[in-house]
Amino acid sequence: MSDVRVEKTVCLFCPPGCGIDVHIKDNVPIKVESNLDSVVGPICIKGEVIPEWYQTEAKNRLLHPLLKVDGRWKQISWEQALDTMVAKFTAIKEKYGPQAVATYIGQVADLHDLSYIVRRFNMGFGSPSLYSVHQTCWWGKGTAHAMTYGLYSSPTLIGSKCCIIWAANPIGSVPFAADFMTVSKTQGTKWITIDPRRTFFAKASDIHLQLRPGTDGALALGMLNVIINEKLYDEKFVEKWVLGFDKLAERCEQYTPEKVEEITWVPADKIRAAARLYATTKPASIFQGNCLDNVENGFYASRGIQALVALTGNADARGGATLMPIFTFSKIADKLVPEEAVLKPKDDPWPLLMEYSGIPAGAAMNEIILTEKPYPIKALVIQRGNPVLSWADTNKVKKALDKLEFVVVMDYFMTETAELADLVLPATTFLEQQMLYNYVGRPMVVLIKPVLEPPGECWPDWKLWFELGKRLNCNQYMPWKTIEDCQAEIAGMAPVNAKLEDLKAHPEGYFYAKRAWKRWETDPNWRFNTPSGKVELYSERLKELGFDPLPGFFEVSESPVKNPELTKKYPLILITGLRSLYFLHAMHRSTPSLRARDQEPMVEINIETARNLNIESGDFVIVETPKGRVQMKAAVTSDIHKNVVSVPHCWAGMANQNLLTNDDLHDPLWGGLSMRALACRVRKAFPGQASPFTVAT
């Protein structure tokens, strides 16, 4: 028996990364509380149940490497596992070239140092094939902000007098932000919610714009039309700092509120009211979720949203948006190495994503595997990811995995993806390994230390690459003896520029820069990080690349306007990816306290639509798109638009949303996947089709 010790670290049961105090007895976490020194938090229920997760769900963890032999799993040693990998990778490299060995990192690769390590490994191995989940979230915003400011525009909620909650439900995705926003609401902050669902925020909002999915870009242009015509914009800021105002004004002329009503289904008067409230209340912020990153025209919608931010003088304003550098570990991995070591995949269809994130688009990987063009990919290592559930078009993902000669999955559990692998490796959790973690929306990093001994033969993710680097003799760009050496190298570079000791002294998070606002007013040398030094509502660069240089709007491929024929067969509009407070993506489904609060996947259907389809709450229904079908119970509600159907996020089996989604239709600019604004139809499942065995577990 030992005493209870309390360790300060960070909860990574979801990406916001709240500071936590973990109470540990005999290497078992027994209690988790918010770390009061951290600016991120308080924790939500997911953080509180970390001990329960260890006592329940984690009992099924992988503890040893497993090799598939004649379709059966056989326990092997790490030594054997590494030997197997070395033999396979060497053979594939010799036969097809180094790029045929690829890696896919799940869960926010740009936020942790793993992407830095793997990229350096790949440089030594000679493969540009490092992929990640970037196309599923955030980078639509990221690239749009980069094109507009050369910086990321993060909403600053403190001091905000008006907040647009645009395609977001922070109760499920960033719980502590929702807490803060609601407290501000009671102190008079105005809310405008833009969502086809009547969320908590929509219900409590001063104005709710219930729009047609996939028309956010048009809505932004409609609001801009009102703001420009009624001269509600910040003239001084626009004159000095905005490039392309006149061209944008000309573009917006055609997007009158009446015209936008036709496109978006939002009444013109409401568009006017929202535009006026947002433009005349200062400072005002826009909290944009990740939804638009999964819509074909999301980049342009995000550009339109930033035009609203910039024209109203809220760019780089406290209570508006804080501008900060876009920094990813994968990108800075290209520093400190000779230029020729930096590799890029051939014929990348979306080079902008690679340019800003340092990681190319994963959809291209699937395409390369399936077509073997421009070269074959034959082996794949998947770490921290479960693409069978989380990537669009599950059948395509499975087909691609099936085509590979050798698949390695490193994870905590035998996931749906791991089941399809040839070799499965046991991984440590965020409480069991040392990791450098980067925050979105604040200039802060944290050095997460291991506070628990890992069980069985679980390895930290980085160790795999250190070992493979040695054995494959390709660690020339990994000049580190220990993981600390590597982390010290990263921390020593811009923008962090710190010693590892500094980071260690701040387990709650280390701020590497001070947040500052309105630098365009105070700093005589200020320029935005764009070619012109201004906020580029009109971008020459976009024009050169052959894209629309202005914020714009086009109908998505499966919209009722673009494809009325398809709409005859699939009359409803599908949105997927609804986040739950109780789960992160495909995780946490077997933790009793969490599952009890979100027991089974249910598809949300409007009460009127359900009546017409003879569907009642609790009935099993089938949702179909041209890509596939899912089966789950119906949740009949008046809280969703009558032409919209919402399928929840990342359930397994017959409830897997990604049986419906699309990896053939992409945002042309950065490759975002089509997981929302798709055509679908719903019908009641026939008796016998609805067996309880088809429900996800």
Place this chain on the structure above:
Amino acid sequence: VKKIPREELGQNIGAAVADWDKEKLVFLVNEGLEAGITSMEITNEILLPILQKACREIDAHDITFPELVLLADTIKAALDLLIPKIRASLSEGKARGTIVIGTVKGDIHDLGKNLVAAVFESGGFRVTDLGRNVSVDDFIKAAKKEKADIIAASTLMTPTLITMEELMKEVKARKLKLKTIIGGWATSPEFARKIGADAWADDALEGLFILDQLMKELRRV
């Protein structure tokens, strides 16, 4: 005077609170008052039980914090109307004790504190609300001026915990004959013990219950 059955009033008020509909809630409360139901009855028998249920639900994670915040903010609109009436009905001598309450310096949030102040008043205490962002000095001055039995301090933000600690030190150093109670999102029973506060409460209703105990202890001294 229109007769409204109390049960129906309770149900209607419950629905208005669930819809965060302040206007409707205030209308219903006025309707109840006109029908002869006292402000104390509406507060203690209808509004506080709704709040109590919500506090139980947040502890069990059956509702989220934002839902609790909007619910409490809605109820506050009714209490703003009812508390002056309760205050008027209690003569000075009859008050069960005197409290000065505030959110400590550095914290600009006061929703929770406002609600706590209202609940304490509805429980028959004389409450002086110092508002938000209150310095240690102001707490002490007000406590002396009002001859307070209890100082109640709250904070939502962790960086302000230090102010709370200073307040407790100052109360001890000046040997003030009063009791202290703390609460708020950033605090915990452990923290209260650590800084030497006499009590910690999880929510307004628990706080009201603890006030009675603190008053008893004071009298014993």
